[in-house]
Amino acid sequence: MKVQLENITLAYGDAVAIKDLSVDIADGESLVLLGKSGCGKTSTMRCVAGLETPLSGRITIGDTVVFDSERRVDVPPNKRNVGMVFQSYAVWPHRTIFHNVAFSLRQQKLPKAEIRERVRDVLDLVGLTEFADRGASLLSGGQMQRVALARSLVMRPSVLLLDEPLSNLDARLRDRLRVELREIQQRLSLTCVYVTHDQSEALALADRIALMQNGRIVQIDRPEKIYDAPFSASIADFLGVSNIFPCTRVASRENLSVLGLTGHDVEVLSRSLPTGPEGAAEGSGAADPADPATPRVCIRPEDIRLLTEPLPEGGNNWLGKVEVVSFQGSYVRYRVGLKGGPELDALVPRHGSALLPVGTPVWATAEPTAVQVLPAEVPA
Ligand SMILES: Nc1ncnc2c1ncn2[C@@H]1O[C@H](COP(=O)(O)OP(=O)(O)OP(=O)(O)O)[C@@H](O)[C@H]1O
Ligand SMILES: [Mg+2]
Structure with missing residues (x-):
């Protein structure tokens, strides 16, 4: 009924x-x-x-x-x-x-x-x-x-x-x-x-x-x-998205926008940016994580790929080092420390390959389409 x-x-x-x-x-x-x-x-x-x-x-x-x-x-x-x-x-x-x-x-x-x-x-x-x-x-x-x-x-x-x-x-x-x-x-x-x-x-x-x-x-x-x-970063967080970072808008070109995290840039599709007062603020200042108006970059762990061969710098390629390896059967969860601070969670299908040991230098990469920019909270 x-x-x-x-x-x-x-x-x-x-x-x-x-x-x-x-x-x-x-x-x-x-x-x-x-x-x-x-x-x-x-x-x-x-x-x-x-x-x-x-x-x-x-x-x-x-x-x-x-x-x-x-x-x-x-x-x-x-x-x-x-x-x-x-x-x-x-x-x-x-x-x-x-x-x-x-x-x-x-x-x-x-x-x-x-x-x-x-x-x-x-x-x-x-x-x-x-x-x-x-x-x-x-x-x-x-x-x-x-x-x-x-x-x-x-x-x-x-x-x-x-x-x-x-x-x-x-x-x-x-x-x-x-x-x-x-x-x-x-x-x-x-x-x-x-x-x-x-x-x-x-x-x-x-x-x-x-x-x-x-x-x-x-x-x-x-x-x-x-x-x-998800409508907000806190909902994304609740649904298991572990890569969530405060960001500020650094630049826009064609249909891509570049957002700044601590020490790194992230490219996103411009149309996925939130609009209105809570949208990604223009400016190069540090993003204030405590400020609910600061939008969040959200990337699902399964949308991050890890490569051991070098990738060109920029364009959502970030150099880091494997910090934690957690074997989960058909998947391996890696925690990758990027230069200068932020850590990324990557959920990588295993396909029978060897695990990357802790300390391995890796390039983490994500498509701009896989990056969501969300308000911290749904406005009341
Ligand atoms: N009998 C009660 N007297 C006073 N406050 C209550 C009572 N029951 C719940 N509350 C308050 O109401 C709010 C909602 O509680 P509720 O039990 O519905 O939450 P919940 O979502 O079921 O949480 P949980 O996941 O912990 O079970 C809380 O702030 C709680 O402290
Ligand atoms: Mg309850």
């Missing part, structure tokens, strides 16, 4: 946690709320679930207005048909898995045969059929998280809210459950709001990502769109 949040503002005492937030979630869509700790992700969820009362705004689930500050509508949580799965599993350890999952259906006093069938279907869906009669305390973390998911799904919620459900699990299990979750969500065409501060989880699970900062959504789009064109 579709979910609409309109102009939601929520405060805890004097502290405003969500500011005038609006978002439409389509029927069957998986929306991921992504952002730093304290940006308001959990608060947004809790408003949808009815666990917090916003100061103002309106929330609609399907065609039902469940909250409206003006008309004083506030449907209680248990009448909203919203399922929630949290970071902690909240599974009863002394009961069987079947009992854990069946609990809410039994409370609704559904016929026994129906309960059995629904629990079986859902355990099948999350891959726990053979564990139905096992005590929940005997489960691994990943299995418990599946029980928690099954318990929500068995209620056939119109919307499923998941708040960092995988963050207590180890990395490999998290990767696997992430794919399973996405599969279940797509198979059931379930409307989902998923909270995480893990960017790779967000990219993998979302139909759309809503990036939150300070209680606001600052960018919302399909994962690949946000990844390709």
Whole structure:
């Protein structure tokens, strides 16, 4: 079912946690709320679930207005048909898995045969059929998280809210459950709001990502769109772009502009420069990294190539030295110190070749098209 949040503002005492937030979630869509700790992700969820009362705004689930500050509508949580799965599993350890999952259906006093069938279907869906009669305390973390998911799904919620459900699990299990979750969500065409501060989880699970900062959504789009064109350097940073430097405009010629970093020049396509007051300032003075008006040069690690043969100086060829080598299987991540200070992160496909040892002089290079110039923050 579709979910609409309109102009939601929520405060805890004097502290405003969500500011005038609006978002439409389509029927069957998986929306991921992504952002730093304290940006308001959990608060947004809790408003949808009815666990917090916003100061103002309106929330609609399907065609039902469940909250409206003006008309004083506030449907209680248990009448909203919203399922929630949290970071902690909240599974009863002394009961069987079947009992854990069946609990809410039994409370609704559904016929026994129906309960059995629904629990079986859902355990099948999350891959726990053979564990139905096992005590929940005997489960691994990943299995418990599946029980928690099954318990929500068995209620056939119109919307499923998941708040960092995988963050207590180890990395490999998290990767696997992430794919399973996405599969279940797509198979059931379930409307989902998923909270995480893990960017790779967000990219993998979302139909759309809503990036939150300070209680606001600052960018919302399909994962690949946000990844390709973040609105600000802080969003790029959040999505794993590690090469971010303050810059000033040094010169422009034809369709290229030259930007100055500490001791180095970077060429970019002029049309990719931000315009307006926050655009790359003309001048040769040092860029002030603390000044939010100073634009940032952003280059993805995978867009930097490393060569051991000399390249001509200038034109986005920078001489440096390998400082850190981190082997990542099919890729190698290099940290390259450039003359005079700045360090570049390069993610290089390995193709079976030997690794460059620490101390190797290398030329780092990036196409002007791969360089983005972004404002430090999205203007409020
Ligand atoms: N019960 C509460 N009382 C007072 N302030 C709160 C309460 N819950 C959250 N806050 C504040 O509201 C803001 C948003 O909190 P919220 O829990 O929504 O963030 P979050 O994005 O979920 O963060 P995290 O990633 O750490 O879970 C924070 O500044 C937080 O300190
Ligand atoms: Mg939270």
